[in-house]
Amino acid sequence: MSPSTSIRRLVLAGIALYLSFPGVAYAAPRPPIVLAAASLQESMNAAADAWAQMGHARPVLSFAASSALARQIQSGAPADLFVSADEPWMEAVEKAGKLVPGTRVAFLGNRLVLAASAGDRRTVALDRAAPLLAAIGQGRLAMADPDAVPAGLYGKAALRKIGAWDRLEPRVVRAENVRAALALVERGAVPFGIVYATDARASGKVRIAGIFPAATHPPIRYPVARLRTAASPEAELFRRFLISARGKAIFARYGFTPL
Numbered sequence: 001m002s003p004s005t006s007i008r009r010l011v012l013a014g015i016a017l018y019l020s021f022p023g024v025a026y027a028a029p030r031p032p033i034v035l036a037a038a039s040l041q042e043s044m045n046a047a048a049d050a051w052a053q054m055g056h057a058r059p060v061l062s063f064a065a066s067s068a069l070a071r072q073i074q075s076g077a078p079a080d081l082f083v084s085a086d087e088p089w090m091e092a093v094e095k096a097g098k099l100v101p102g103t104r105v106a107f108l109g110n111r112l113v114l115a116a117s118a119g120d121r122r123t124v125a126l127d128r129a130a131p132l133l134a135a136i137g138q139g140r141l142a143m144a145d146p147d148a149v150p151a152g153l154y155g156k157a158a159l160r161k162i163g164a165w166d167r168l169e170p171r172v173v174r175a176e177n178v179r180a181a182l183a184l185v186e187r188g189a190v191p192f193g194i195v196y197a198t199d200a201r202a203s204g205k206v207r208i209a210g211i212f213p214a215a216t217h218p219p220i221r222y223p224v225a226r227l228r229t230a231a232s233p234e235a236e237l238f239r240r241f242l243i244s245a246r247g248k249a250i251f252a253r254y255g256f257t258p259l
Helices: 003-020 038-053 066-074 087-095 129-136 150-161 165-171 178-186 197-202 235-243 245-252
Strands: 033-037 060-064 081-083 105-109 112-117 141-144 172-175 192-196 206-211 221-226
Touching (some): 038 197, 066 081, 081 235, 105 235, 112 150, 112 197, 129 206, 172 178
Parallel strands (some): 033 060, 033 081, 141 172
Antiparallel strands (some): 081 221, 112 206
C-alpha cells in the first residue's frame, strides 16, 4: 500500500469518526427561497425541478402578485431571489436598498391577451375599443388589480390606449393577481379576462380570444435579482441558471420570450 493511499484512508476514517459523534451531521446547503410572480408558477417549478435534477437542493418557491411580493421584501421578508412581472416593482425594491447591486437582469418577455372560456369561439380585435365593448356587452371583465399588479397595470394601459378604459372600468372585476383573474374566467364567473398569454396557455379551460398589440402597453419584462437578505449559498448560482440559455429554454417551453 502506498503512503498516499494510507493517508487518504486515514483522512476518510477520521471524517467518518467525526460524523459518528452525536449532534454532528452533514448539513446540505440551504435551498434558495424564491419569491416569484404568480404567472411563473408552472415554468418556475419546471426550472426548480431541472435545478434539483442537476444535484442541487430544490429551491423553495413562493408565488403571488409582484406588488405583494415587493411589499413583503420592503418590509424585511427573508428571501434569496425576487422575480417580478414588471420593472417598476423591481425598481421599487432596488430603491429601498434591498437588491444586491449588479444582479438585476430582465430575462423574459410575455404577451397580453384577452381570455375567454374554452367553449366561447369568438375572436375579438383589440386594436380599437368597439369590438371589445361589443363582445363584453353588459358582462364583466376580470383583471388583476389595475392599480398595483403588473398584469392589471399592463391591461389598464392597453384599454386606455384603445379608448375602452373609461367605459369598461365600472365592469372590471379586480382580482388579487393574474391567476385569480384567470380563475374567474375558468369558472365562468365572467366572460372575459385580461391575462398573459402564458396564463391562458397553462389552462385547458380558456382560450385566447384576442391579443393586445404590443404598442398598446409598456413592454412586458420579467427581471430577476438577488436580495440582500439572501442566505443560501446557492442563491447566486440559481439566479445565473435562470438567466442562462438553458434556463431561458425552460421558460420558452411555457410560452415566455427569452430576452
